[in-house]
Amino acid sequence: MPKTITPRPRTAVGVDGPLVSLGALLREWLPRQRWFAGKDRPVTELSVLSVTELFPGCLHLLVHASHAPVPTPGGTPPPGDCYQLLLGLRENPVPRLERAYIGRAVEGPLAGLAVYDALHDPRSANLLLERLRQPGAAGPLRFEADPGAHLPGGLPPRLLDAEQSNTSIVYGDAYILKLFRRIQPGVNPDLEVSAALAAQGCTRVPAPVAWFGTTEPQPATLGVLQPFLPDATDGWTLALRALAAGDDFTGEARELGRAMAEVHLALAEAFPPAGPGENGRTAEAMCARLDAAAHAVPGLRPFVPGLRTAFGALATCDTGPAAQRIHGDLHLGQVLRAGRDWFVIDFEGEPSRPLSERRVPQSPVRDVAGMLRSFDYAARQRRPWRPEWARRCREAFCAGYAARAGWDPRKKHALLRAHETDRAVYEVLYEARHRPDWLPVPMAAIKRLAVWGG
Ligand SMILES: Nc1ncnc2c1ncn2[C@@H]1O[C@H](COP(=O)(O)OP(=O)(O)O)[C@@H](O)[C@H]1O
Numbered sequence: 305m306p307k308t309i310t311p312r313p314r315t316a317v318g319v320d321g322p323l324v325s326l327g328a329l330l331r332e333w334l335p336r337q338r339w340f341a342g343k344d345r346p347v348t349e350l351s352v353l354s355v356t357e358l359f360p361g362c363l364h365l366l367v368h369a370s371h372a373p374v375p376t377p378g379g380t381p382p383p384g385d386c387y388q389l390l391l392g393l394r395e396n397p398v399p400r401l402e403r404a405y406i407g408r409a410v411e412g413p414l415a416g417l418a419v420y421d422a423l424h425d426p427r428s429a430n431l432l433l434e435r436l437r438q439p440g441a442a443g444p445l446r447f448e449a450d451p452g453a454h455l456p457g458g459l460p461p462r463l464l465d466a467e468q469s470n471t472s473i474v475y476g477d478a479y480i481l482k483l484f485r486r487i488q489p490g491v492n493p494d495l496e497v498s499a500a501l502a503a504q505g506c507t508r509v510p511a512p513v514a515w516f517g518t519t520e521p522q523p524a525t526l527g528v529l530q531p532f533l534p535d536a537t538d539g540w541t542l543a544l545r546a547l548a549a550g551d552d553f554t555g556e557a558r559e560l561g562r563a564m565a566e567v568h569l570a571l572a573e574a575f576p577p578a579g580p581g582e583n584g585r586t587a588e589a590m591c592a593r594l595d596a597a598a599h600a601v602p603g604l605r606p607f608v609p610g611l612r613t614a615f616g617a618l619a620t621c622d623t624g625p626a627a628q629r630i631h632g633d634l635h636l637g638q639v640l641r642a643g644r645d646w647f648v649i650d651f652e653g654e655p656s657r658p659l660s661e662r663r664v665p666q667s668p669v670r671d672v673a674g675m676l677r678s679f680d681y682a683a684r685q686r687r688p689w690r691p692e693w694a695r696r697c698r699e700a701f702c703a704g705y706a707a708r709a710g711w712d713p714r715k716k717h718a719l720l721r722a723h724e725t726d727r728a729v730y731e732v733l734y735e736a737r738h739r740p741d742w743l744p745v746p747m748a749a750i751k752r753l754a755v756w757g758g
């Protein structure tokens with residue numbers, strides 16, 4: 305069962321804690337947030353795991369949202385998730401913070417105060433940067449910085465309003481702070497991997513300059529500050545632009561393949577290799593994920609037998625490239641092009657998987673499959689959809705990858721197909737939960753992948 309930070313007894317909001325007043329507000333507000341993972345299951349209880357006054361008028365909270373357990377094949381989903389919140393408290397709602405307004409506390413010691421998401425407030429964002437500039441402790445929170453980094457103060461903050469799994473603030477177009485929203489115990493691979501790659505001398509990944517975490521109720525990473533690439537455009541935007549203009553994207557795709565191979569080589573240097581992947585175990589895990597996804601998304605059920613053949617073929621094929629640390633959630637939105645160079649960001653892995661699982665070495669083919677799926681997503685953004693455009697980008701990406709990695713993903717047919725299928729299954733679940741309008745995109749791939757040879 306995925307690990308999550310779980311509540312201790314007697315701290316439940318609405319029981320007798322000092323935050324008695326926030327329970328009702330958060331219960332209504334949390335499920336509406338893009339980053340809230342349990343949208344498909346009602347919240348049965350909210351508990352406050354830790355509260356720290358970060359500065360006057362700003363509370364840092366770790367909150368656990370419990371859900372009624374739903375038995376599914378492949379395991380019971382976690383009873384809930386832990387989320388990081390920064391809450392601003394003011395006497396009166398501030399008009400310019402209207403979008404961030406959560407509500408007015410009606411009971412308890414905070415009664416009468418206006419409560420809002422403090423990350424929208426430039427004053428709180430500034431104070432947070434100041435905290436990162438001065439490493440040290442605040443209650444259970446620990447702020448740390450790269451000793452070689454000299455962070456300037458007074459950089460104007462700007463909240464990114466991209467649809468994200470987390471929340472990011474850009475400071476003066478020089479740094480970007482990502483606050484993880486869904487918190488699991490342990491070091492977050494986004495910090496762990498980017499720090500290891502920086503130590504390795506890999507310049508394709510922005511190196512962390514400061515970060516913070518908590519020691520309670522269990523050690524966990526809460527946020528990472530990295531250099532911001534001001535003139536960068538993400539691969540998704542570039543791909544859609546090329547499609548709209550009828551432009552070829554194969555040159556970019558080839559370069560991207562090369563860049564990704566370089567990152568994989570650096571990752572293999574930075575973390576001990578794990579030996580040949582065990583395809584049988586990987587196939588079993590893929591089958592279990594398929595069953596769980598089909599349980600949650602009925603539209604997937606007719607395709608299960610066909611999809612299983614891809615996993616069956618994996619179980620009996622050659623081992624393939626050694627398992628190693630990988631990106632884990634690679635798609636066009638995770639790569640940035642600045643000038644002629646591609647950079648790779650967000651090494652967090654698939655947000656719905658337990659951290660421990662995301663840190664396990666996996667086949668690099670998984671990342672290749674993620675990017676191939678992304679070309680398909682992009683090509684389906686236009687009508688009529690452009691299968692030829694996607695096919696050529698996929699070829700070019702693999703060719704660029706092969707030129708640098710020394711092995712060609714196209715020659716690992718069964719491995720690639722199984723990982724692409726597993727990734728499409730993940731996408732079906734992701735879209736069903738977060739963006740039901742997008743569900744037809746991965747479902748189209750599912751229909752294709754369920755037919756052997758398709
Ligand atoms: N170092 C950076 N430089 C420029 N833009 C960045 C950088 N890091 C992230 N971004 C922008 O922020 C967006 C969200 O970042 P990401 O790490 O993918 O967050 P999430 O995990 O919430 O999806 C990216 O799509 C990109 O546009």
Ligand SMILES: O=P(O)(O)O[C@H]1O[C@H](CO)[C@@H](O[C@H]2O[C@H](CO)[C@@H](O)[C@H](O)[C@H]2O)[C@H](O)[C@H]1O
Nearest residue numbers: 468469633635636637654655677678681731734
């Ligand atoms: O960027 P995140 O780490 O939050 O990743 C999650 O959200 C992505 C969408 O924003 C999702 O990616 C899927 O949609 C993309 C287009 O928006 C497409 O390029 C990807 O190929 C597709 O997987 C990702 O799966 C999810 O983990």
